[in-house]
Amino acid sequence: MTENTPKPVYHRxxxxxxxxxxxxxxxxxxxxxxLKRIASEIYDVMKMGVQVAxxxxxxxxxxxxxxxRAGMDRVTGDHMGMLATVINALAMQDAIxxxxxxxxxxxxxxxxxVCEDYIRRRAIRHLEKxxxxxxxxxxxNPFFTxxxxxxxxxxxxxxxxxxxxxxxxxxxxxxxxxxxxxxxxSRLTFDxxxxxxxxxxxxxxxxxxxxxxxxLQVFNMFNAGDLIRIVQGEDVGxxxxx
Numbered sequence: 001m002t003e004n005t006p007k008p009v010y011h012r013x014x015x016x017x018x019x020x021x022x023x024x025x026x027x028x029x030x031x032x033x034x035l036k037r038i039a040s041e042i043y044d045v046m047k048m049g050v051q052v053a054x055x056x057x058x059x060x061x062x063x064x065x066x067x068x069r070a071g072m073d074r075v076t077g078d079h080m081g082m083l084a085t086v087i088n089a090l091a092m093q094d095a096i097x098x099x100x101x102x103x104x105x106x107x108x109x110x111x112x113x114v115c116e117d118y119i120r121r122r123a124i125r126h127l128e129k130x131x132x133x134x135x136x137x138x139x140x141n142p143f144f145t146x147x148x149x150x151x152x153x154x155x156x157x158x159x160x161x162x163x164x165x166x167x168x169x170x171x172x173x174x175x176x177x178x179x180x181x182x183x184x185x186s187r188l189t190f191d192x193x194x195x196x197x198x199x200x201x202x203x204x205x206x207x208x209x210x211x212x213x214x215x216l217q218v219f220n221m222f223n224a225g226d227l228i229r230i231v232q233g234e235d236v237g238x239x240x241x242x
Contacts, residue, residue: 039095058084078142108140165221170238
């Protein structure tokens with residue numbers, strides 16, 4: 001970071017990435033090009049002195065709720081989805097460490113051969129030592145989304161903000177893909193998100209953020225450099241707070 005580079009306004013953040021964010025041009029699985037680009041942005045933020053935690057979804061590999069609707073037992077499907085998030089977490093760990101940084105995957109399910117168990121104090125210690133901490137397996141419980149896991153982990157590690165990466169630059173009053181004239185909100189309250197059912201994250205995740213006064217910022221992960229701009233305090237995407 002040069003002398004003229006704006007200093008980060010956050011000390012510790014949690015980034016929530018959907019599994020679909022890793023698809024890139026692929027129909028299934030992980031696009032190595034997209035994986036490396038996202039890892040590079042996380043690495044650049046780390047180099048600014050920011051402590052970074054990550055929660056990944058697993059929708060690029062498996063989505064338990066979808067098969068549950070088709071007749072599979074929901075608990076079984078959700079456990080399979082949790083394992084998919086661990087696969088993504090291991091891929092992200094490898095990409096980050098390939099850039100020369102250190103990363104740790106911590107799973108809410110015990111898979112000791114491939115990653116660490118989630119222990120709150122250990123996670124915070126990893127962050128303090130400059131390691132990216134990637135949380136896998138959601139909350140470890142069925143019926144909870146990775147959005148809720150992101151809110152929970154962000155609160156547990158005392159993150160200053162939860163950054164939700166999507167395919168659009170923030171929250172709009174209508175779908176910007178089908179409504180070109182849709183207006184982007186710069187700021188919203190959690191109550192409005194819930195009342196208007198804006199579907200930013202699931203309601204449980206939003207309520208947890210509201211009750212614990214954890215601000216949420218929604219941005220487009222595919223806009224190169226936006227993550228760094230957010231950390232520097234620029235007006236990017238939509239900020240949701242009390």
